[in-house]
Amino acid sequence: MRKNKIITRRNVIITGLTTIGGLILPGCAKKPPPTYGNILRMGDAFTYHAQRALLPGQSLVKEYTTNDISSFPAIGTTNPADTSKSSFSKPYENIVRAGFKDYCLAIEGRVSKPGSYTLTDLQKFPARKQITRHTCEEGWSAIAEWTGVPLASILNSAGTLPSARFVNFYSYDGWVDSIDLLDAFHPQTILAYGMNGRDLPIPHGGPLRLRVETQLGYKSMKYLEKITVTDEFVDIGDIGWSWHAGI
Numbered sequence: 476m477r478k479n480k481i482i483t484r485r486n487v488i489i490t491g492l493t494t495i496g497g498l499i500l501p502g503c504a505k506k507p508p509p510t511y512g513n514i515l516r517m518g519d520a521f522t523y524h525a526q527r528a529l530l531p532g533q534s535l536v537k538e539y540t541t542n543d544i545s546s547f548p549a550i551g552t553t554n555p556a557d558t559s560k561s562s563f564s565k566p567y568e569n570i571v572r573a574g575f576k577d578y579c580l581a582i583e584g585r586v587s588k589p590g591s592y593t594l595t596d597l598q599k600f601p602a603r604k605q606i607t608r609h610t611c612e613e614g615w616s617a618i619a620e621w622t623g624v625p626l627a628s629i630l631n632s633a634g635t636l637p638s639a640r641f642v643n644f645y646s647y648d649g650w651v652d653s654i655d656l657l658d659a660f661h662p663q664t665i666l667a668y669g670m671n672g673r674d675l676p677i678p679h680g681g682p683l684r685l686r687v688e689t690q691l692g693y694k695s696m697k698y699l700e701k702i703t704v705t706d707e708f709v710d711i712g713d714i715g716w717s718w719h720a721g722i
């Protein structure tokens with residue numbers, strides 16, 4: 476699921492390829508209308524939503540106090556603007572240069588209102604603050620306070636269609652990953668722009684990262700560039716870790 480170079484957007488645009496989620500365009504360019512699911516999938520969607528309705532309310536993971544905040548290493552990609560690393564991204568370098576003023580998060584796919592959100596747009600939504608423990612698959616954990624907008628607010632604002640099943644995340648450093656709607660709508664799943672009371676630092680995924688508190692650390696994607704909502708599981712291939720990493 477890592478380092479997937481199918482998201483080399485220039486190539487995609489040049490060859491004019493389309494994906495399940497619709498045409499991939501860079502950054503926050505105007506999006507084509509969403510595609511609609513095959514009529515045969517309606518039963519599928521019904522089953523899924525019925526199942527969700529039957530599930531008990533989702534429990535919250537433990538939240539800590541400011542006294543519990545610990546030192547927190549930055550792991551994996553720590554700066555996609557670093558030209559000496561394979562994670563280098565020219566578009567990311569550009570948004571860093573502009574002080575993240577023209578940063579915007581695109582959302583497309585199975586939503587009625589595909590579009591994009593600047594940091595200011597995201598900060599207009601009611602914010603959620605949470606002090607949680609991040610557990611890395613490599614065996615360390617650390618506690619920090621995160622501030623952000625619940626992913627549910629953005630999904631509701633974009634209007635997920637009944638056929639929506641998965642939310643896929645694309646990062647500037649080439650990481651691609653997805654979660655299902657249960658985790659996407661979990662109240663502690665947030666798009667974080669703040670860490671420990673400051674703007675999210677670049678080593679930790681600035682300006683915007685995902686926090687999926689119900690799963691291991693690698694699901695909390697840093698350097699978010701784009702979100703797509705799909706009716707099918709997008710198998711990114713090259714899976715080093717399991718897709719579901721519940722804790």
Ligand SMILES: Nc1nc2c(c(=O)[nH]1)N[C@H]1C(S)=C(S)[C@@H](COP(=O)(O)O)O[C@H]1N2
Nearest residue numbers: 548549550551552611646679692693696697
């Ligand atoms: N885009 C991106 N997201 C990422 C990573 C990465 O290298 N690139 N590393 C993952 C892993 S394995 C962990 S443990 C956390 C690390 O977050 P941190 O650097 O804030 O500690 O981010 C996750 N999200």
Ligand SMILES: [Mo]
Nearest residue numbers: 611612692693
């Ligand atoms: Mo990790």
